Amino acid sequence: MKRFLFILTLLLVTTAMLAAPLKVAFVFVAPIGDGGWSFMHNQGRLYLEKVFGSDIVTDFIENVPEGAEAESVFRGYAQRGYDIVFGTSFGYMDSMVKVSKSFPKTTFMHCSGYQVTDNLGTYFGRMYEPRFLSGLVAGAMTKTNIIGYVAAFPIPEVIRGINAFAMGVQYVNPQAKVHVVWSNTWFDPAREKEAAVSLLDIGADVIAQHQDSPAPQQAAQDRGVYSIGYNSDMSAFAPKAFLAAPVWNWGPYYEKVVRSVMEGTWTNAQYWGGIKDGTVDIVLSDLVPSGVAKLVMSMRIAIIKGDMHPFVGPIYDQAGNLKYAEGEIPSDGDLLSMDWFINNVVGKIQ
Known part of the structure; x- marks a missing residue:
């Protein structure tokens, strides 16, 4: 009987975990209405919402300066249980490296950087x-x-x-x-x-x-x-x-990252895609x-x-x-x- 209850509890917990939407956060250095860099990253975020629907929840903060303020933002998202945090400016690198080491269960992705940790990867394009x-x-x-x-x-x-x-x-x-x-x-x-x-x-x-x-x-x-x-x-x-x-065009790459986290196949690889990749x-x-x-x-x-x-x-x-x-x-x-x-x-x- 105890074994049955244990298995049932495990199944219920697993089901609840599967049902919970993945929480994905984006940190932008400029306003999303800039028409440029942050605008295009935000288009990628909106693309995720269309692709995954209720399976994910996204959030973003814009106009985040590089430095101590950025570190606080990354730490705040991790403390609130976000599963993936994307940092979209080169100057966020040191902050993301530091915070990622304190929150090993959160997946961090840094755009344009070159440092990785066990749970921090980098991505960029061959612009x-x-x-x-x-x-x-x-x-x-x-x-x-x-x-x-x-x-x-x-x-x-x-x-x-x-x-x-x-x-x-x-x-x-x-x-x-x-x-x-x-x-x-x-x-x-x-x-x-x-x-x-x-x-x-x-x-x-x-x-x-x-x-x-x-x-x-x-x-x-x-x-x-x-x-x-x-x-x-x-x-x-x-x-x-x-x-x-x-x-x-960030949408397809962001989809790839989210799917890898969902499926448990994410690695801290350093991505550098070109025109061929879209x-x-x-x-x-x-x-x-x-x-x-x-x-x-x-x-x-x-x-x-x-x-x-x-x-x-x-x-x-x-x-x-x-x-x-x-x-x-x-x-x-x-x-x-x-x-x-x-x-x-x-x-x-x-």
Whole structure:
């Protein structure tokens, strides 16, 4: 009789556990209405709600600064019994590492980081692939051969993106230069617009960016020149300027993570997906001439098939040093730690 009651209790507990919805939290560094980075991560959260319905419960906090405040937010979600916590900014890394060690039953996922623990994994996308494609567009469309790039922070993620973009520019237009100005922001429209204006003032007729707001594109439109967006299709914000944008699509990857936790197969693997996986891609506007669009799409297919890589030698740095020989491709480790500019970039890594 006791054995029967034990088995019955175990079954009831197991059933209750299976019936309880998985609790999934997201922590955003900017407002979800930014139209960019946080907006696209939140689209991934909404995608989860559509896919899983009542099997999950999601929550989010926006505008969370990197540092002590972020640590408190992560700790709070773990204390409230959330099963998965996604942190979506590079600067959350140290906080997530620390909190994950205190809450081993919670699964933590950090976007763009490189440190893992037993219950903390990392994920990111090979944004350098569509960055290269957007550089093809910029290089083909510039008339002054001065292309402006409003850069966020001098970290490998941003530097890698600038170099990939510059590789695309160089591929179609060896005479053009990519001029970099740092804003040291992820989301500060006024400051980012000011940085774009400084590039327009030196003759830039295409403005690219790494931040989350459409402000640099709006500055370009105000001057009657072109822009390259980032994160999402921001054409509605600057329809007369917007040429293209490298974009994110997080939904399918978030679904994969949630299913792995549900099924007990999650591991702390470090994910880095590309165009082939659907994590990143490029959007083009009707302002891009058909010939340029065909080139971009053919190169996109070549990347998917593995027939070409955005970073293939010869590649020289700003000082003229050969970094990668003819046909040589940097390793993932080299790309993830990139801290130098290629030879058609004008500006310093501050």
